[in-house]
Amino acid sequence: xxxxxxxxxxxxxxxxxxxxxxxxxxxxxxxxxxxxxxxxxxxxxxxxxxxxxxxxxxxxxxxxxxxxxxxxxxxxxxxxxxxxxxxxxxxxxxxxxxxxxxxxxxxxxxxxxxxxxxxxxxxxxxxxxxxxxxxxxxx
Amino acid sequence: xxxxxxxxxxxxxxxxxxxxxxxxxxxxxxxxxxxxxxxxxxxxxxxxxxxxxxxxxxxxxxxxxxxxxxxxxxxxxxxxxxxxxxxxxxxxxxxxxxxxxxx
Numbered sequence: 001x002x003x004x005x006x007x008x009x010x011x012x013x014x015x016x017x018x019x020x021x022x023x024x025x026x027x028x029x030x031x032x033x034x035x036x037x038x039x040x041x042x043x044x045x046x047x048x049x050x051x052x053x054x055x056x057x058x059x060x061x062x063x064x065x066x067x068x069x070x071x072x073x074x075x076x077x078x079x080x081x082x083x084x085x086x087x088x089x090x091x092x093x094x095x096x097x098x099x100x101x102x103x104x105x106x107x108x109x110x111x112x113x114x115x116x117x118x119x120x121x122x123x124x125x126x127x128x129x130x131x132x133x134x135x136x137x138x139x
Numbered sequence: 140x141x142x143x144x145x146x147x148x149x150x151x152x153x154x155x156x157x158x159x160x161x162x163x164x165x166x167x168x169x170x171x172x173x174x175x176x177x178x179x180x181x182x183x184x185x186x187x188x189x190x191x192x193x194x195x196x197x198x199x200x201x202x203x204x205x206x207x208x209x210x211x212x213x214x215x216x217x218x219x220x221x222x223x224x225x226x227x228x229x230x231x232x233x234x235x236x237x238x239x240x241x242x
Contacts, residue, residue, distance in 0.1 A: 068207070087203045102229055106220065109191035113199070 002037040003122050005030055006115065014112045017104040031111065038093045038118045041125060049128055053079045056136045079131045080124065089124075092117035140240050141170045142180070145210040147242055150182060153204040157197040158186040158220075167239030168217075179215040183235035189224050 009030045012019065050070065054061055059073050071083035080086060092114055100107040142150075154162050168181030188194055198218060205211040221232050 084203065087206070088199050091199045091202045091206075103227070105191045105225075105227065106194060109195045113192070113195045 002034065002041055002118060005034045005037060006119055006122070009034065009115065013115055015108040017108050020104050020108040020111065031114075034115065034118050035093065038114075038121060041121055042089060042093060045121075045125060045128070049125075050074060050079075053128065053132060056132065079128055081127075085120070085124075089117050089121055093121075140166060141173060141175070141178075142166055142242075143210065146180075149205070149208045149210045151242055153201050153208075154182075154184055157201045157204070158184055158188060158194075162186045164242040165235045165239040166242055167235035171238065171240055179217055180211070181217045181219075181235075183219050183221060183232065183239065185221045185223050185232075187223050189222055194220050194222070 009027065012027055015023070046067070054070060054073060057077055057079070059077065061070065061073055065073075068083070068087075071080070071086055074080045075083045099110050151164060154164050163185045165183040166181070167183060169175045169178035170180055186194065186197075188197065198220060201218065202216070205216055206213075219229075219231055219235070221229075
């Protein structure tokens with residue numbers, strides 16, 4: 001879903017300070033769609049997939065552990081490469097997509113980074129699923 | 140100015156880490172005014188970094204740092220980045236420098 005939308009916007013990437021000032025309605029619609037799917041995927045991973053990994057791994061985590069602590073555990077067991085990257089993805093998805101309307105240079109860089117983040121999230125999703133498949137194979 | 144000493148220390152430390160020791164910071168917006176209540180934290184950062192991709196990357200890292208810090212945590216923080224070496228200018232840069240407080 002997210003991957004499909006990313007493929008559609010790929011011909012326009014990377015945006016430049018120039019191209020971002022001539023961004024069409026269709027591209028804006030695609031960017032909004034990507035932002036929505038980015039949010040849904042990351043929220044779903046945070047609420048379901050990642051807690052499931054910790055449960056399956058039977059890590060001794062306190063029930064009131066913060067999400068930041070859970071991310072550190074996930075990094076420690078190798079389920080995710082980096083807790084910091086997860087946090088940066090959240091910021092990339094929220095803070096960047098529609099910022100800097102009057103600064104084309106930063107706006108273009110922001111959109112490119114946002115799209116890169118969306119792409120990285122799809123890779124992360126697959127790698128976590130692979131982690132589950134290889135560490136907790138159905139018996 | 141409604142920014143605690145811890146908050147001022149935190150934002151300066153993070154800005155210098157991510158935007159260089161020569162980066163300058165202004166607080167502007169409603170937090171400048173002691174008579175107001177609530178409001179977002181609005182900061183202008185002026186940096187020698189010119190590469191836009193690097194600026195975006197450092198801004199993301201800075202925001203992650205703020206969210207991880209006890210002094211900012213869930214506070215709404217808005218950061219506008221001005222490139223010192225660029226002639227590009229926006230009205231907000233002037234507003235922030237003239238009406239804001241240099242940290």
